[in-house]
Amino acid sequence: MSLSRVSRTLPRVARLARGYACTSGLTANTAYTAVTHPDNSAPEATQELIKEHSSYLLNTYARPQILFTKGKGANLTDSAGREYLDFSAGIAVTALGHSDAQLNAVQAAQAEKLSHVSNVYWNEHAGALAKDLVEGTRAAGGLGLAKSGGPGAKVFFSNSGTEANEGALKFARKYGKDVGGENKTGIVCFTNAFHGRSMGALSCTPNPKYQAPFAPLIPNVRVGEYNNADAAVIAELVNENTCGVIIEPVQGEGGVGTASVEFLTALAKRCREVNAVLIYDEIQCGLFRTGTMWAHSELPVEAQPDVVTMAKPLANGFPIGAILVRENVADVIGVGAHGTTFGGQPLACALGRHVLGRISAPEFGAHLADSAAHLDTLIARLPKLFPQFIKEETRGRGLIRGIPFKNEKQPGEVVRMARERGVLLLTAGSDAVRLIPPLTITKEQCDQAVAVIESVLTVMDKEGKW
Known part of the structure; x- marks a missing residue:
């Protein structure tokens, strides 16, 4: 999905969450709620490779069957050719995104x-x-x-x-x-x-x-x-x-x-x-x-x-x-x-x-501040849109943010469902979903990530995952 479509769809997701009909007929369900990146659909060759590697690697991580092969900017691509928005930045590591050309040259x-x-x-x-x-x-x-x-x-x-x-x-x-x-x-x-x-x-x-x-x-x-x-x-x-x-x-x-x-x-x-x-x-x-x-x-x-x-x-x-x-x-x-x-x-x-x-650099700081303010505006409305799930105002500042949930099982479910819709998030502590994107993240990519979160919560609400 193009970033322009993401930014156009975001208001529709919000309206659906509020219970309003979308005049265009395109709802969050058709835009974001469909599972497009199922965890269990890795190619057979990838499954065989993971099985072989599991025989040699200590099993200290509970990983889904996803093998990333390349990345660029805020996006990662897996062995099936599916693209994910990495809103975890490799756990707050890839500040400049993946495969940065200038860094590669150095x-x-x-x-x-x-x-x-x-x-x-x-x-x-x-x-x-x-x-x-x-x-x-x-x-x-x-x-x-x-x-x-x-x-x-x-x-x-x-x-x-x-x-x-x-x-x-x-x-x-x-x-x-x-x-x-x-x-x-x-x-x-x-x-x-x-x-x-x-x-x-x-x-x-x-x-x-x-x-x-x-x-x-x-x-x-x-x-x-x-x-x-x-x-x-x-x-x-x-x-x-x-x-x-x-x-x-x-x-x-x-x-x-x-x-x-x-x-x-x-x-x-x-x-x-x-x-x-x-x-x-x-x-x-x-x-x-x-x-x-x-x-x-x-x-x-x-x-x-x-x-x-x-x-x-x-x-x-x-x-x-x-x-x-x-x-x-x-x-x-x-x-x-x-x-x-x-x-x-x-x-x-x-x-x-x-x-x-x-x-x-000052210009980098200005971009970061602009994106962080935009992300703050997007996530600030979540407790009002989904009070059945979110227990208080969102936490953190800048580009380290937490969405606190009432039920400790919900953060992990949100992370899983978002991943199966092409956005990588993290949990934090016992009650939060963590957003720590690359510092180069754009407003449009913030729109995409939060739209997916809103769609996931809408699906969870429909399915009674309270």
Whole structure:
């Protein structure tokens, strides 16, 4: 279906949801409700390939029988030649979309020169990307850095978000012991958090489904209530033996909850009182997904962190993560304190420099803001159109959004039904559908995605899937 037809059909979908007849005779049922991309219709060759691969791959993912073979922009094409609108961006990774021509050119040029060199030696791109991140953060008003002069920051490169969080927790432990002695090892995390699946990051991801099979986890981790700004509660939670606090300013996997300014300010104040490292995990919400470089960029200085972790979009899908550390913490991390084989290699960092340069450009920001405002207008009406399903106003901001449902079975059903109509969405937490499209998404593509969501909800309503 062409984008022009999508934009023309959207109002009809809305009218159907309100119970009005469409004067043209074309209803949401004929436009979007038909299953055009059934999960169970993969070609026989694809089914055989999946069966063979399943004999060799560990079965840690519950995948539908879909094999993607190529992508361009916000679209993916499967082995049957069917095109999908990827409104998940590979889980907030492909900020520039799939198979970006400029990025491909950078990758080819750098691969011709040098892909990898060990961290025993310097390379030309790691330090340059670190500078771009520090000075970009300074200009964006992040990490509490002064706009000119004042405290600085340093960067450690990893290969993923989990590794970035693992390193940040190690840095907090090292800092705690240096400033407070052997007992200053406590770590605080919060409800609905997701920080990764390695042992340290998993210990700060308080979900029994993820944690129970791997217990016992690392000791001295306490869990606080997300967005509880009560000073007495925070004072009890973060005490003199706390070395680090890790939190997502906007939660991704946990349901797209957004931390209030009051809560983050009180938390940061308490961290400074007890000399604990405040870590903001911006792996999913950072690097312009909320509209600014960091989700915390517009917070008052007193609410800003000591450490920021990042990964997903930094090289648009090529593995890279990073830990951005204020100098007061960086000063205790010396030679041998941490390491990595692949982190900071020239190919990953060359791609990171290109991506960061593109998404930091003012014209890119203007496009992002325009598309995000349009998406906000579209999804803001969903609670009114479908009060039988949606329990409150939509969550998040920018291009990380959550639609909260009354029944915990409904988000997964919406994701499945939308996929079978050619749009890829995600769930979040126990109750939400998550929208995290490429940062290059257009208004017309937002129209298409929300039209499909409205059609799916209309079908669910007709079928009594409450």
